[in-house]
Amino acid sequence: MYTQALNQKDVAPAAGPAEDPERLARFEARVAAEDKIEPNDWMPAAYRRTLTRQISQHAHSEIVGMLPEGNWITRAPSLRRKAALLAKVQDEGGHGLYLYAAAETLGTSREELVDQLLSGKAKYSSIFNYPTLTWADIGAIGWLVDGAAIMNQIPLCRTSYGPYARAMVRICKEESFHQRQGYEIMLTLARGTEAQKAMAQDALDRWWWPSLMMFGPPDAESAHTDQSMRWKIKRFTNDALRQQFVDATVPQGHFLQLSFPDPELRYDEEAGHWRYGAIDWEEFRQVLAGNGPCNRERLEARRRAHAEGAWVREAALAHAAKRRARRAAERQAAE
């Protein structure tokens, strides 16, 4: 998911002191009782580290996620679509900012967080390393990628860390428009000419598996699920969320009269679930390791934007300092 970081192992700094067992017990009792943890509250170092990694990865995903869709803003097929896409991409930027603000309350500065992304130290969701080749990809992203994000984000509205939970509430309110505009694009194409329908099918073929990978590796391989569940940083397992997504999405695809690129997809009457075929986890590992189709391009774009904006940030700070100095001088003269 946007929070695939949870599947990385948490590595404590070598000389990390052991937590005071009494404080730790009190903390765990609070979390178990659904009490929220707020920025100045005591928390175990591993909780702070894991959350910082998770929230910042989530933020980076929102920011990098603007790139594949931004690719189509100038080529949207109508003004209506263009206005919607522009608003959606702006929302994603906003989501990144809410989340950076939440991560900063844990004590890591914005500059450091951005630096971790640009240096390649921090990860972002694997899904944004795939290219948007046709307009139908914009439909598929809204429908599938935002749809998968919603599945993951709704339970995070109840996560134990207050600022993260509040950011997620705000984000979830905005996501539903994202998914609906994507599905509307798919619906329009699916009901269009043969060429449009083929375009929609091609987009579904390419985005389906990467969307399932967004939920992260299968539970059996997921490194830190237990602790994250106990700390209510994660509320459902990867496989549970993935199944929920498949169950919700397959009927929507059938409504479009499109087919899923999975010959093993079938409805399990007894369990009431759609069963899907094996996911290519090697592809997932490759994309996370930096070898996806667009990893290099995405990071390049972020680095360029950051470097090209440096003079603006410097000028704004210099301007603010000059005005502060002028005001101070005026005050002195008046005294």
Added chain:
Amino acid sequence: MSETPMPIWEVFVRARAGLAHRHAGSVHAADAEMALQAARDTYTRRGEGLSLWVVPSAAITASDPADRDSLFEPTADKIYRHPTFYEVPDDVGHM
């Protein structure tokens, strides 16, 4: 990173006339005007507010969570501060 950190501002939004401003999150900006601009773009894209406050984060003094009990606990046993503590016969009617 050698870059100068951009100051942080806490953002408060008044959703409607008649409501108090409520904390929404924070933004980074060089000065108050830019903080207001950033707050508008970040926190009010869908009519969430009619008024914004931005306050330098460093200007906020917060109570220490460790003092929570000594600060707030004493009010828990002062039930005589609540109307239900007082007995008024039903015949008196609503009061």
